[in-house]
Amino acid sequence: MAATRGTASAGGRSADTVAWSTRELADLAGTTLNTVRHYHSLGLLDTPERNRNGYKQYQVTHLVQLLQVRRIAELGVPLSKLAAARSDSTGLRAELRQVDAAVAAEIERLCRARSDIAAILDVRAPIDAPRGFETVAAQLSESDLALIHICARVYSASGSFRLREMVAEEPPALRREFDGLSFDAEEATRQLLVRRMAAETSNWRWAEVLWSSEEFRSPDLAREEARRTIGASVNEFYNAAQSDVLRRVSSSLRDAPVEHRSRPGDAPSLFDVVA
Template sequence: MPLPPIPRRVKIGDAAAFARTTPRAIRHYHAIGLLAEPERGSDDRRRYGYDDMIRLLWIREMADAGISLDDIRAGFEGTTGIEQSLARLEETLASKAAAIEAQRTAVHRLREAGSPLGLLSPLVSGRLRDLPPGALRSADLDTLLVTERVFGPVGAAVQADRFIVLATHPELRAEEDRLAEAESALDDTVSPDDPRIEDLAVQRCAHEIALVATIDRSGLGEALDDLLDRHDEHDGEEEAEATMGTLEAIGKMPYDFSPARVRYEERVIELLHPADQDSDIPQTC
């Protein structure tokens, strides 16, 4: 069987088709000095020979592997070895693969836990998973999301116990709602010296003491200690790297608090953490 006619040179369209690219791409290779522009024939069209096609195939295979055109050119010119470019590319791909795997893990957690609970770290969402659907309010989850950003998963896991108690003790939830409504009334029309601030701060302090006592009785604190021990063994270093400084994070989170509300929050902290008392939470306010 005789061979078909074998051309010594081919037009740009045929060269592009053979190399699985486009004439526009080949013209770009010419423009950036990656592929020498061949002489034109009598019809003023470029004609590509065997060596041109070999070079074009090299370019396309390396480009398909992810090597940049600049690195390909540097490799051809001998200023940078192709092996160096491949090593850099392999490092980049490994980094991308790790990022993709982290995304897959996050998506899996979102699908498994549901949103917005799945937006929290496994350490925090694991504390809340046994609660019935709807037991946690949207505002509770929002608060946990902010707390985790400021204090990290450990801080949010500690706070999660507070919301577990509120979700399972209606009388404490009712008192929380009453206090929250009174706190929201501390707007710009209220003076920071208003005596109601002190009275409300004392009530909030008493409520927080009741919450802590309920947490202690429930055994949540002991279970959390065990969980945190396991967490420290596996995730401590990554968490330290990922968590923004607490003061920096607090300074970047806006709250529309009036001067009266700011004074109230300060007074609550003073009552809960008196300077001359060793325990974190006082027995009385």
């Protein structure tokens, strides 16, 4: 239906009037017919008069109203809140502050995602590499990466940072030796690897210094829960010989003189609850 024009007089002055159909109004506002109908159902758009044939006749005031509603909706204010706060500028400003906070959080998330994507692309790291481990991910086994994913949830931000340092400090040759340890490795081979790993302060797979510390452990997990989670993960991701070696390294470090331990104190090993 085409827009209709007419001439009306008021106080000796003549003025042109324009009436639009629902579709014409939607086109003018850059929206859809269904959107206009939806706004009507929410009480956001006044109902226009109808002509003799029953068709709605939208006026300029309706167009302005529709454009205003769309503008506020574009800012992110939920339509359900807009209906209640339509005549309350204070309420709308409060909603805008909430929207602004949500937008700021989303921008922060997107910036972090872009940074992570750039790190993965720069070093051709596995796409599912744990955050912060992109530079070393290609050098780690699937078991190591799986354990790090778990650790990243168990440890706090400072704990994860320390874990990254420990992983980076691990000698590549020692990592390859541990990765290559078969499930039926001989006793002499196991003992030799235990001595080598115990001599390294970056024994990150057994990281009691992290999960037992309130500073490094996630505030969402109690100490015992963190220990059970890491211990069960180690036994799940590594073969029998590797788990045996890590268990022995754990015992060796706990029995070592205080000055040679990862941390002071005599805390039980993570393997004590899963062995």
